[in-house]
Each structure stands twice: as structure tokens, then as C-alpha cells.
Amino acid sequence: MKYEWRKANREFYQIKSAPCLIDVPAQSFIMIDGKGNPNAADFSERVGALYSLAYAIKMNYKKTAAEQEFTDFTVYPLEGLWQQEQAGELIKEELIYTIMIGQPDFITGEMVKKALEQIRVKKPNPLYDEIRFEEMTEGACIAMLHLGSFDEEPQSFAKWMPFARVTS
Template sequence: MAFDYKKEYKEFYLPPKMPGIVTVPAINFLAARGHGDPNEEDGTYKQALGMLYAVAFTIKMSKLGKHQLEGYFDYVVPPLEGLWWQDGIYGVDYAHKQDFQWISLIRLPEFVTKEVFDWAIRETTEKKQQDFSQVEFFPWEEGLCVQCMHIGPYDNEPATVSAMEEYAKAQGYEEDFGEGRYHHEIYLSDVRRCRPERLKTVIRHPIRRVL
């Protein structure tokens, strides 16, 4: 049976609807960066997602090709994730999506080294006849965070974020946004097939202990 990160690491991908504290270890990702409203039709965000998934499936389906990857195990491609921020804003301002800076992510299985990533970029470029230089190998250790499962439309996230902030404060923490520490979302639902009120999104914010 294919390894499913959502099921094996439920503490990171399937948290309850009540906020909780979690420490996220170092993980390697595929990543693509950009800015602007993610809802823009045929915009840079949607183009970046297409590139991420193309590389992700090149790695997953390598088992069927001539180039066999050392340590390969069959797995379910992990869910799309996103880091979001805006210049001059602490946290995020949902009313001004056009100002978003973002990094879109897909987790890589542990057998994917930088060398395997480089091969996957070359292989995908050759197959698709497209430039994939925007896709990065992105090692990242998120560390101490407060997180919660948000159910419903993305525009309703501020209520969940507020509950997370209150919970963290009650536990003796404060939010810790800054370089390398962002508003983080993990998308567990396919927005094309799921009604807005049923969308499941993990929301995660960096925190630090108040001294």
C-alpha cells in the first residue's frame, strides 16, 4: 500500500478543529514563489501549481521508467501547501489579496535528495518542453507553531486565526512572524470539487514562548 503522509503524520495534516501546539521538524519540499492574487484566472499562482505537480508526478512515477531512484517507495503525493505574507503587514490581510507574496509547496518523500530533484527537473523539462527553473528544492524547518483545522471558505479564515491567537496567548505564547516564519496553509480539499462550506484547510502560525 502506498505511504500516505496525511495518515502517517496526522498531527501535522489532520489536527482537530480546536487549536493546538505542534513542533514541525525539518522537511524537504518542492517550491515555487510568486506574488499577487491567487484567484487570478491563469495567473502566476495557478501556473506555479501546474509546474509543482508536474515535477511531483515525475518523481512519483519514476518507478515506471528506466531511471530507478535509490530508496524509492510508493507514496501518495502529499497535499499542496502555501506560505503567505505581505510586505509591511504582520500576519496577513485578507482584504488585499493582490499584495500577497507566496511560496507554494509540495512535500517530498525522504528518498528525494538534491540530486534526485535536479534529475526530476531535467526529466520534466524534457518531457513537457517547458522551463521549470522556477521550481526549487526547499529544505525548511518550521519549528514551534499553533495550528487548527479550518472548515469552510478561505475568506472565513480570520475567525479561525483569531481563535488560534487567543489559544496561543492563553498557553503563554505569542505569534512570531518574520523571515522564514509565515502564515501557513495546507489544502486537504480539491477546491474544484468541494463546496466552499466543506473545504478543509490546516492553518498554522509560528509562535514563541513569552518570556
């Protein structure tokens, strides 16, 4: 049976375009940090490195999962944590971020390590050295779906901020 995060974690991944409160439990991620404009080549390269690893993990799992409850899984979407060095106007070149791809509970650190070793040989990339596997608990959060480009995110933040003031 295929593990479908869209069904198992519907409350976290089927968010509406209006802000809402959610409580996010612990989850494991493959992650990489960066700094700068998300429209720049460096960001795209980091995304590519993460997805290369995510699909290697999936393929390795699929080859060895015959006796497991789940024999396959859908790769999670890209997620990100974004900060600015200074409060105020959004200057994309100064953004500090962690981008990540969730992993099902049955993926272990050893599985991630093995997949990393394999892709280092198959498709060398110095960014693989910056990827880590961590569990993260976000807890209470405000979530909303952003539709559009990174350049249009301030419009979503404009909806999000009043909601944050009222609910905190």
C-alpha cells in the same frame, strides 16, 4: 510497500479545525515563491508547475524502487507560507507566498533534478526554473485546519489569533 504520509505524519497532517500547538521537524519540500492574489491565474500556474514536478518525482521513484523499503508513495498536499508586506488589512494582491509540496525522506536532490529535466522536455513551463528543493524546519507552530475558500481564511485567522496570544 507504499509510504503513506497520512499515517507516518498523522500529527502534522490530520489537524483539527481548532488551533493547536505542534512541533514540526525538518522536512524536504519542492517550493516556488510568488506574490499576489491566490485566486489569480499566476497562483494556479505555480500550483500546476509544482504538482507536475511532484508527480514526475513519484513516477520516477516508482520505476526504480523495487529494491527499496518503500516502492511507492502518496504525493503530499499543497502547503503554503503567507506574508503581507505591511501589517493591517488583508490585501490579497500584496500577499507574498511560498507554496510547497513535501517529499519523503528517501527523495534526494538528484531525483528532483532528474524529474525537473524530464518535465522541462515533456511539458515546458518557464516556472520550472523557479522551483527549488529545500529542507525546512518549522519547529513550534500553531496549526489548524481551514475548510473553505481562500476568501474565507480571515474567519480561521480570527480563531487562530486569540489562541496565539494565549500560548505565546
